[in-house]
Amino acid sequence: MPTAAWLEHLGINPDKFVKPQITMPWLTFRQLVLDAGRFSNDKTLGLMVGERLLINTHGIVGYAALSSGSVRQLVDLLQHYLVLRTDLLTVGTSERDGEFRLDFFENRPLEDVRRSIIEATVLAIRNVLDFTTMGTSEIREVTFPFDGDERLAESVFRCPVAYNRDLAGFTLPLAAIDTPLKMANKISFQEALKVCQQELDQLSTEQTWSARVRRLMLQSRHGFPSLEMTARRFHITPRTLHRRLVDEGTSYRAVLEGVRHQLAIQYLESGQMSIQEISFALGYSDIANFRKAFKRWEMLAPSEYLNAHRQ
Structure with a gap:
């Protein structure tokens, strides 16, 4: 398939790539990589x-x-x-x-x-x-x-x-x-660092608040930050952060739920952690609460999902 036709099929406009910053939806990028692998075999x-x-x-x-x-x-x-x-x-x-x-x-x-x-x-x-x-x-x-x-x-x-x-x-x-x-x-390093920070600030303002909160949660390696701590990281009040998330049709709890769901699947499929360790890593004080949440997400208990994945 010609490159232009391939990109058009994916909804990608090559003219946009003249900009210094370009973002692409995950599903589009994933398909781009899959197609590249298939075409090159x-x-x-x-x-x-x-x-x-x-x-x-x-x-x-x-x-x-x-x-x-x-x-x-x-x-x-x-x-x-x-x-x-x-x-x-x-x-x-x-x-x-x-x-x-x-x-x-x-x-x-x-x-x-x-x-x-x-x-x-x-x-x-x-x-x-x-x-x-x-x-x-x-x-x-x-x-x-x-x-x-x-x-x-x-x-x-x-x-x-x-x-x-x-x-x-x-x-x-x-x-x-x-x-x-x-x-x-x-x-030169200090000058380049200033430009990096400017581009990072610009990137942050172009994102939705839910995406910014989600990224912060995924980057936190020692437990998920609370609503209050998250708001402090963004230099706004918890009430303002809550209102902005509601305006996007979500909430801090919903974003946290999505991150926990994502990481639970990732940890289970990696096979490196026990269900109890995953429960603790995701911030559940009781493994029963983790099992209950996982069943709500996947309609299967964690052990059942793990067995299905192995098969």
Whole structure:
């Protein structure tokens, strides 16, 4: 199918892509990735795309990365501003046993395009890291939580790659992440950071309030913020936030319910957590309340859903 006809079928107008910021509905983007995989007949689409996502394809975020003072500063940049490139994944970090770990968490179930999106994103970040460190980043291992082509992945990442692990991400030597980068430019970095923040502010104002609340909940790794804390993050009163959500036909409780439903499915299908652990992670003090809520969502108990998924 010709490219123009394909995009028209998906309702995509290429002329809009001249703008610095462009968003696309999830269903449209998912179909775009599925079609690309089908047309190319290539299960390694994510690696093929990620290999082409070099630092100069990331706009102001790439420029800020280029001027970063250290790997730690670069990672901090990604944690705050990756959303300017994609809102499908969130970056998390940890330090243990002399290693610095960079992980990528799904902000929503990525369904049948999960492998393509995560492989492309992780490889794109690896490209950024490799360029800013002039090839001295010393990535020790890359991991993915699904099946994949290990030989091909190792050829593009140029380091050991392991599939079917708990998380997507990679490890670096902790001793190297604070080493000054040769291309560091403090003034350029600060100027680029200002533009990143401006674009983030613009992106936030273009979103619905329910989408902003949902994103904040998904990015919270230590329990969901209350209505009051959420409102404080947005510098408005709880009453104002409640009214704005009602104007959009929803509520804080409804958004929280949707996030819990999404994460419950994701956790169950990952097979990494028990039902009791999932209940606790989703903020239920009583596992019976979680079972009751899940049955309301899926018309099945969590254990029944898990058995059906395994079959």
